[in-house]
Amino acid sequence: MNPPSTYHSVAANLQSWIMSGELPPGSKLPSERRLCERLGVSRVNARDAMHFLEGQGLIYRLNRIGWFVAPAPFIYDPTRTHSLLDEAKSQNRKLDTELIQAARVPAPLAIARKFGIPATTEVLNVLRRRAVDGRWVLLESCYYQEDDFPNLLDQDLTASLNALVRNTYGFKRRRQNIGISSKPLDQVQAQQLRVREGSPSLKLSRDVIVDGRCVVAEAEHWLHDAIEMRMRGRTTG
Amino acid sequence: MNPPSTYHSVAANLQSWIMSGELPPGSKLPSERRLCERLGVSRVNARDAMHFLEGQGLIYRLNRIGWFVAPAPFIYDPTRTHSLLDEAKSQNRKLDTELIQAARVPAPLAIARKFGIPATTEVLNVLRRRAVDGRWVLLESCYYQEDDFPNLLDQDLTASLNALVRNTYGFKRRRQNIGISSKPLDQVQAQQLRVREGSPSLKLSRDVIVDGRCVVAEAEHWLHDAIEMRMRGRTTG
DNA sequence: CAGTGGTCTAGACCACTAC
DNA sequence: TAGTGGTCTAGACCACTGC
Numbered sequence: 001m002n003p004p005s006t007y008h009s010v011a012a013n014l015q016s017w018i019m020s021g022e023l024p025p026g027s028k029l030p031s032e033r034r035l036c037e038r039l040g041v042s043r044v045n046a047r048d049a050m051h052f053l054e055g056q057g058l059i060y061r062l063n064r065i066g067w068f069v070a071p072a073p074f075i076y077d078p079t080r081t082h083s084l085l086d087e088a089k090s091q092n093r094k095l096d097t098e099l100i101q102a103a104r105v106p107a108p109l110a111i112a113r114k115f116g117i118p119a120t121t122e123v124l125n126v127l128r129r130r131a132v133d134g135r136w137v138l139l140e141s142c143y144y145q146e147d148d149f150p151n152l153l154d155q156d157l158t159a160s161l162n163a164l165v166r167n168t169y170g171f172k173r174r175r176q177n178i179g180i181s182s183k184p185l186d187q188v189q190a191q192q193l194r195v196r197e198g199s200p201s202l203k204l205s206r207d208v209i210v211d212g213r214c215v216v217a218e219a220e221h222w223l224h225d226a227i228e229m230r231m232r233g234r235t236t237g
Numbered sequence: 238m239n240p241p242s243t244y245h246s247v248a249a250n251l252q253s254w255i256m257s258g259e260l261p262p263g264s265k266l267p268s269e270r271r272l273c274e275r276l277g278v279s280r281v282n283a284r285d286a287m288h289f290l291e292g293q294g295l296i297y298r299l300n301r302i303g304w305f306v307a308p309a310p311f312i313y314d315p316t317r318t319h320s321l322l323d324e325a326k327s328q329n330r331k332l333d334t335e336l337i338q339a340a341r342v343p344a345p346l347a348i349a350r351k352f353g354i355p356a357t358t359e360v361l362n363v364l365r366r367r368a369v370d371g372r373w374v375l376l377e378s379c380y381y382q383e384d385d386f387p388n389l390l391d392q393d394l395t396a397s398l399n400a401l402v403r404n405t406y407g408f409k410r411r412r413q414n415i416g417i418s419s420k421p422l423d424q425v426q427a428q429q430l431r432v433r434e435g436s437p438s439l440k441l442s443r444d445v446i447v448d449g450r451c452v453v454a455e456a457e458h459w460l461h462d463a464i465e466m467r468m469r470g471r472t473t474g
Numbered sequence: 475c476a477g478t479g480g481t482c483t484a485g486a487c488c489a490c491t492a493c
Numbered sequence: 494t495a496g497t498g499g500t501c502t503a504g505a506c507c508a509c510t511g512c
Contacts, residue, residue: 006500031478042502044281047479055421055435064479064509073418178468180417181310182439182461184292196480198292200437200461202419224419224437231415243481268497279483284498301490301498433499 010049025071057225083160101127137226247286262308294462320397374463
């Protein structure tokens with residue numbers, strides 16, 4: 001319907017290359033300038049097409065490196081009690097975990113409020129990034145009440161933190177408050193996942209409540225196209 | 238740090254106007270061209286700033302109408318059993334509901350599969366859009382197994398469908414499978430919310446299971462900046 | 475170092491909205 | 494009809510990556 005040089009048609013072109021398998025998931029797209037030449041459009045136009053397909057979750061980019069074909073999203077149950085590694089295994093996906101930081105830090109305001117402690121109190125913070133099939137897609141920041149988790153920093157913090165809380169520290173009877181929202185990554189977060197500042201993410205926050213007290217506060221930032229959350233079997237009134 | 242004409246600084250300018258209350262939530266921003274003049278930047282640059290702030294959830298746009306300051310997100314519990322209207326009332330927000338379509342239609346493939354029926358079978362579909370404080374932010378599409386919901390189309394379909402299912406049709410003991418993902422709006426959906434095609438949304442799907450059978454399948458598309466989901470008190474092993 | 479995406483200019487025309 | 498955002502061109506320089 002439109003003349004052939006709209007960004008929609010550029011996007012349609014790319015899309016057909018992807019759908020046809022010419023460009024398999026994970027593969028790198030031709031550079032923007034090469035695409036301009038090949039399709040006879042200006043660079044802005046080509047970029048608009050990329051941004052459009054990025055929004056569709058069909059392609060993603062690594063900052064200043066290039067555009068890539070997005071793999072299928074990871075399926076994830078945020079109410080899970082088992083480790084993410086198991087979930088990855090059952091989906092036949094490779095999960096890598098990298099510890100970025102593990103330290104005793106002054107409680108950020110929001111965390112202090114959740115824990116019901118003064119803002120100057122020190123808490124434990126574990127910061128990790130995780131990759132699915134080689135792509136960094138998840139940033140985890142977990143805060144722990146220090147008194148409840150003695151020697152936490154000496155544990156293996158690249159394994160399941162969930163299991164640690166449940167088994168090593170014995171917090172089995174617990175409730176969770178879960179929040180899900182769409183949040184852009186700030187500069188630091190973006191750098192850690194090698195994406196641009198402001199990249200859209202799905203933020204999952206989880207407060208673990210034991211005996212009416214919040215003892216763990218987690219925040220997960222997932223690149224928006226890499227994740228799909230599913231919760232099964234909730235019973236309601 | 239950077240020279241003053243980057244889109245970051247344009248964004249910072251706008252942001253300060255918004256934060257200072259000069260531009261209250263819901264108010265219209267100056268037009269792009271006026272901003273270019275006022276700040277001495279090119280239009281592409283101004284637009285990049287807008288897109289950045291849009292990603293931050295600070296402003297939103299109505300297609301071809303203009304940019305507006307985004308109000309605070311609506312807080313929402315997707316596991317709720319009460320009506321959304323009540324939830325809006327308790328947050329002091331106005332909720333409008335408009336029925337777009339209510340009809341008997343051939344089951345789409347995905348729905349047929351969920352219901353466990355042949356794809357040619359007819360099912361009931363109710364399509365609505367909803368506004369929070371005057372802004373269209375939600376598109377609801379609900380499918381019902383026809384046999385389980387006699388005369389559904391004759392009911393008041395602008396009120397709580399949840400209450401209808403529970404009270405009028407008596408489905409009290411039920412389970413829900415919930416899915417949450419980030420999805421762009423297609424052309425039709427975008428038009429109904431007066432936004433651009435491809436606008437990011439949070440998709441919430443909910444399958445209502447009664448006696449192991451799926452009788453209702455809903456999909457909600459929320460504009461990504463207008464919603465924050467919170468689930469309280471989940472108990473886990 | 476060459477090549478990539480990231481940012482930016484100064485224009486232009488089109489599609490649509492509100493009046 | 495006037496004004497809006499939506500699309501588009503043909504250039505340019507910068508910051509960063511990988512080699």
